[in-house]
Every structure is written in C-alpha cells, then in structure tokens.
Amino acid sequence: MEATRTSVPQVSISYPQDSWAEFENIITEKENEAKKVDSKLVITMEDGMQASRVMHISSTHQPPLTNQMATSNIDSDGKLYELKDQLVLLATLVAMVTYLSGLNQPGGDWKPQEEGGHVTGDPILRDTHNHRYLIFNYCNATAFVSSVVVCLILVMLRRNSKVWTVLLWVVMLLDLVALMCSYGGGASRYALTTIFVMALASPILAYIVYTFIGYLSLTSHPDNIMNPRNTNTGYQEKEKIEVLMLLATFAFTISYASGLNPPGGFWRSTQKQEDGRLLHLAGDPIIHDRGLRRYQAFFMCNTTALVASLLIILLLLDKKLNRTISARFLAVYGLIAVALMGLMGAYAAGASRDTLDTAKVISLSAAVPACVFLQLALNNVFRWEVIKNMRDTFCLWSRKSSSAGDEALADPALKNTCFFAMVLASFAVCITYQAALDPPGGLWQDNLDGHKIGQPVLQTTNPARYWLFFYSNSAVFVTSLLVVMMVQSKFLLTLRTLVASMVLDLIGLVIAYAAGSARDASTSIYFVAMIGLVLVYAVVHIVFFIGGVNENVVAEAEQEKLEDKRQVLLLIVILVAALTYQAGLTPPGGFWPANDEKLGHRAGYPVLVDTYPHRYTAFLYCNAASFMVSVALILLVNHKLYWPALRCKALHVCMAVGMLALMGAYASGSSRDLKNSIYMLMLVVAVSVSLPLRLAIFWYIRPHRYSIRLQDGPRTRRQRVRGLGGIDKEKDEEIEYLMLLGILAASVTYQSGLRPPGGMWQEDSGAYFAGNPILHDVVKRRYDIFLYSNSASFMASVLTIVMLLPLTLTNLEWLRRCLPFHAADLKWPIWPVYTAILLDMLGLLVAYTAGSTRDWESTRNVICIIVPILLYIAAYAAVPIWMDTRRKHPRSPQSLSMESGRQMLPLFSS
Known part of the structure; x- marks a missing residue:
C-alpha cells in the first residue's frame, strides 16, 4: 500500500493491487447503472490510509471512464465557465471600444472657429441629428456599463451557479443589443445606410432572442444538455473555439469603432449652395460628399464584417452548438471568411483617396489568396x-x-x-x-x-x-x-x-x-504617485493578512481556483491599462488648434480645460487612477504575491476601485449636459451598489454551495495551466499565440490605415480637398512609405489568420471529400506563418518610424532604440x-x- 501511494503522488488515492479485478467489476457495474438511470457516482475519501476501502475516481486516473462520468455531470453553465477567458476578453474589448467611442463621439466636436452659439468641444451630432445622438449615447453607455458588469460577474463566476449564469446571459445579450443599436444610431446618417444596417441587424436581434429562449429551455431540461467539453475531444474543441472567439471579438470591435469614425473625418460646419439647397450638415462624413461610391463600399463592407463577427460570437456561445457542431461548422468558417473579406474591402476603400493607391492596396489584398495557394503548392513541392x-x-x-x-x-x-x-x-x-x-x-x-x-x-x-x-x-x-x-x-x-x-x-x-x-509637472507627479499608493496599500493589506493565516497549508483545489482568478484578473487589467492609456493621451473634446491670447486658449491644451473644467478634472484623475491601478495590479499579480493577495481580497478591492474610476471617467468625459450625466451616474451607482450586494449574496450562499459541491461527485478540472498536455497541447498554444499576434496587428493597422498620421483636411482649398490626408500633400514620400508598409502589415496579418484557420479544424472529413488528392495530413505546415509574422513586424516598425516623426533624425533614433x-x-x-x-x-x-x-x-x- 505504501508503495502504491508514493507511485501516484498527484492523485491522493490508491487502489489495492490484489483486488484490481474486483475493483474493475465494481466500476463496470456503476458505469452501466449511470448510463441507465443517468445518476451520479458519489465519491468519498477521508485520507490516504483508508484508500483501500474507499472507491474514488480521479480525473487523471482512468481517463476514458472519467470522461464518460463527467459528461453526465456537466451543468448548463459549463460552456460559459469553460470559455471564461474568452468572455473576459470580449467584455473588456467591448468596454474599451464603447469607452473610447463615448469620449470621442461620432460626428466630432465643435471647433472654436465655428459660429452659431455652439460651445467648443460639444458634440456636433447633438445639434444636427439629435435623435441619432440620443440613441447612440444611451445605447453606448448601456453597452459600456453592461460590459463592466460582465467582467465583475466573470471574476466571481463558478460552476453550478445557475443564478449567476442566467444573469450573465441576460447582461451579455443586453450588451450585444445595445451595441447594435448604438452602431445604427452613430454610424449611419442617410437612408440607404440606415436600411442596410436595419436589414442586417434584424436577423441578429431575432437570433439573440432565439438563443436566449433556447438557453432557458435547456436550463429547465438539464437532461437534454450534451456538453462533451470535459472529454479529450471536448478539450481540443474548446481550444479551437477559443481561437475563433479571439478572431471574432477583434473583428467586431475594430469594425464597430471604424464605423462610428469613418475615414476622412467629419464636416465642421453646415454648408449650403447659392440657391439655398443644403450641401451637407456639420458632423456628416466628408468622404460621403467627396466619393459616394467609396463611402458606400466602405460602410457596407465594414458593417458586413461587424454583423458576421457578431454572428460568429453567438454561434460559438450557443448551447446547442455542441450537439450540432457538424451542421454549424461550415457556417462559422464561412462567416469568418465573410468578416475577413469585409475588413479587407473596407480597408481598400477607406485607406486611400485616389485610384492608383486603391489599386495598389487591392493588389495586396489579391496577394493573400495567392500566397495561400502558393503555400499549398510548396507543401507538395517539399515532399520531394x-x-x-x-x-x-x-x-x-x-x-x-x-x-x-x-x-x-x-x-x-x-x-x-x-x-x-x-x-x-x-x-x-x-x-x-x-x-x-x-x-x-x-x-x-x-x-x-x-x-x-x-x-x-x-x-x-x-x-x-x-x-x-x-x-x-x-x-x-x-x-x-x-x-x-x-x-x-x-x-x-x-x-x-x-x-x-x-x-x-x-x-x-x-x-x-x-x-x-498632463501639461504641468505637478500633475505628472500626482499620476506617478498613484501607483505607489496602490502598491503600498496592497502590500500592507497582504502583510496583515499573512500574519493571521497559515500559508503553508493550501489545498490543491484552492490553488487551482486562485490560479484561475489570477489569469482572469491579468486579462482584465491589461486591457483596462491599454484602454485608459489611449483615452488619457487623447481626452474628450480634443485640443485647441492654435493660441488665442484674448480668450486665454493655448495650443495643444485640452478644450474641456476651459469649457468644462470640473468635468475635465474629474475625467483626468479618474482615468489616471484606473490606469495606474491597472499597472500596479499587473505588477502585483505574480507568482510570489498572487496567492495571499487573492485570498485577502486585496486585488479584488484594487480592481473594484479601478473599475469604478473607469466608469467615473466615462460619466464625466462622455456627456456635456445634465440629463446624460444623470443617466450615467445612475448606472454607476447601480453597479456600485451591486458590488457589496453581490459579495453579501456570495458569502451567504457559500456554505450551502459547498455542501452541494461535496455531493456532486467527480469533475474534471479546467485545463488552464499552460505547458502541460503533451505535443498537441503545445501546438494548440502555439497557434493561439500566433493568432493573437496576427489579430492584434490586423486591428491596429486597419484603424491606422483608415486614420493616417497627420490628420485630414477639414475644409476645401485650392491646393487640397477636405477629407484627404494632410501628410499626402505635405510629405508625399513619407506618406507613401507609411501607407504601403501599413498596408503590407495588415495584409500579412490577414494572411497569418488565413493560414492558421486550417490548423483549427477538428473534423477534416468534409475537406477530404472536397480535395480527394490529399490522402493523409490535410493540415497546413506552420513554417510559412512565421515568415508572415516576420514581415508583419517589419512592416509595423517601418510604418511606425515613417508615421510617428517628420524628420529623418528622429526616425534614426527610433531604430537605434533597439540597441540599449x-x-x-x-x-x-x-x-x-x-x-x-x-x-x-x-x-x-x-x-x-x-x-x-x-x-x-x-x-x-x-
């Protein structure tokens, strides 16, 4: 017995060697009984000395039997729990895009040169299209707060918490509906675009209602749920779904942001013809008047990518996807192809203004499928x-x-x-x-x-x-x-x-x-001091907590839960840090374009400093607090401190403060009138009140949940630890790394191509036209370097995604029927992906050096930074x-x- 115990140190249970045949018979009888009556096998264990008298089935011992047993024990919230990381990523990215869109609203802000009694820095859309402004503003704010609530729910979500799962579904669906409504209200100004958005959004809304009703029916009939997520095939399927969710999430967020702020910018004033007919309103897209077909192509391609990516997310989250994966398999990959083609079409239409540049960008788009077919040819050639x-x-x-x-x-x-x-x-x-x-x-x-x-x-x-x-x-x-x-x-x-x-x-x-x-030294010092205060508080909290806790006795299950929370917290704080960094550098309302000694305006200073000083001060410090708290949490969530920091709730307190500061910055920076501010404050207060209430409910139901968990029997663990699982697991992780890199590079180059450095001309002149890039007319050579490098990086990113998609296939039978000349391995080699990634990074570096500076000395210094x-x-x-x-x-x-x-x-x- 002692030898048996030491041979399996991770399983805390042993089997008697002399009665193994009898033990197998018992297991077979129990397995047949479970299949007939769909009952659970109760497992008990007291300690290692009683292991020979107790029957226990481990998740790492007897894998086939455990997988069958676990299939019958999966509750209705298993899929949401298993996709926790991807839902956190989705929620935080939606919060990011709605946060930035609320601070820099579609239509732009009034400039100081304009007349008519408008306050500089106020949203133009509020005066020219008030109904669209209200729809966008309230729906965007609802989507932002809903995303924050989703993040807070996911931090505390556990298995067998049906109430929290239903609440999570409700908030997520509300979030998606609010996003579609805000996109329709903020991105469209004309009848054709409005009809197009409504035609695509109606099926989405109907599918959301159908999905939610289907989810309620599944939760009311748990016997109908078939979730093989815990089998060996299920874990592989989960890895593929994670990669596809990653792709769909980024496609959705970048198309949402680009639709609200189309290339070319917005008109700053309303203009009429000599006979009194209206030419355009302030806040309308400039590209609509300069190139109607180009604008329509961009809008339709971008909106198609938005709707296709949203459908992908809904299909991947659908509970019945597990039972009909073969039927919906082609639909998911077909929608991915539609989303990628839509993004490439929108980029080609919006990234340039003349036919020659557009033709060159389209030639880069055509190079993507050419490279794919070349890769297939090389794959056969390399068999020589x-x-x-x-x-x-x-x-x-x-x-x-x-x-x-x-x-x-x-x-x-x-x-x-x-x-x-x-x-x-x-x-x-x-x-x-x-x-x-x-x-x-x-x-x-x-x-x-x-x-x-x-x-x-x-x-x-x-x-x-x-x-x-x-x-x-x-x-x-x-x-x-x-x-x-x-x-x-x-x-x-x-x-x-x-x-x-x-x-x-x-x-x-x-x-x-x-x-x-900041624009003065004292404010910069205050910002840096914030991160020191957060670190001091967290360390003091941890020290006092460790003094009363024996940290040497830690259950393995608790360590896994803490590791799970650590990963979720890291994803959230990294994304929040990225979000607040962007918002802090480009505050709402914009900057003064020139000095005005009479009014006291200074070029480069935020407009809201003079027009709404209290709102700007609240936004500035709330956004800075959220950013510094996020950076401090990244430093604190490490393997040395995360266990006591999570157990004493110090990190949860810091994250809650950061989220509240984020919502405070949004409330103060996104609205200029009292009505909108009251609505935002009500949402912030509701979330703030829900936090202690949620914690109280959690602590109240914790003993009851623990007693139920003891009766639930064995359950396979979420395989979240990287580096374990063999060669296939490492290959999946490698695909996930490369897909993440390709998607992020595609998103940043897509947005930068539509809004190139140097800005856009806002008015017509004899030497230039409104909506054209300023850099194109001022420094043509530097603009060409940026455009072609950025476009090459974008197309290389899309090529990376396209080449990685076949590696996410789990069932290749249908592909073998389509391509009968492939008899063995149909999956693509991964070595061309690294070539595309290298070209992608080089293109990014060249575009950065060309677009971030206007002189060659600074460009040289950027390249030389790599040495130190x-x-x-x-x-x-x-x-x-x-x-x-x-x-x-x-x-x-x-x-x-x-x-x-x-x-x-x-x-x-x-």
Missing part, C-alpha cells in the same frame, strides 16, 4: 526528397539554436508567463503604435509662427515633455516587438528576460502617460548569473563548470 532533406537540415539547425528556450519552456510557470507577456506586449504594440501616429496635443493645421502643418503641437509648445513622451512610447513599442520575437523564436527566452521586458514596458507606459496626458533595450535585457539576465557564480567561486574550476551547467536551467525557470 532533395528539398525535404534541405528543409529538415535547416529545421534541425534552428532547433539547436533555440534549444535553451525549448528546455526552459518545459516549466509550466514560464509557459504562463510567456502567454501573458505575449498579451501585454501585443497590446503595448497596438496602443503605442496608435499613440505615436496620433500624439497628445494634436497636430498643427497651418504653417504660421514657424511651425509646419501636420507636425505635433506639443513638439513646438513643450518640446521637453513631447520628446519624453515620444521616446518612452517608442521604447515600449520596440521592447514589445522584441518580446514578441523572443517568444516566437525562443531566442534568449528565459523567465528573467521576460520579466525584464515586461517591467521595462510598464515603466515606459507610466512615463509616457504622465508626460503626454537589448543591452538592458541582457544585463538583467546576466547579472544574477554572474552574482550566483561569484558566490560559488571558492570551489575548484572543474566542479564550478560542471555545476553551472546543472544550475543554469533552474535559475531561469524559478
């Missing part, structure tokens, strides 16, 4: 013996060059760190890329007083602050690109290098935010090794050299 041997030799050499990274990745802790480093680095690339192309303070609109049109205002008015922001932002961008390449190539990939890169990213973001969001960053990462990793070697130096050189080889891996993986 000579070329196959050359490829195998190159692959063997590349594996040897990254063998240290492969060995280090054997540690699950490093695997998890790699994943979140990839998430942080990818989002850092996105937000710093956009911040450099649209810098804080705005851009000059004229060539007066020694400045040039299209150059950053802050560079002239406050050069020290601007260059501090610019180089800090550029350092984060370059560092994040290096992290992405390190994770993918496994070169210099250790825990220390990842930590060094992440710390440098966070420090750079804090410095860039403090320099770009590499030196810093190398020093961070080398100094601890050198210190550890010096401590062991008194030994003989032979023993020291042998021991250093043995200690290298544990040092990097600890």
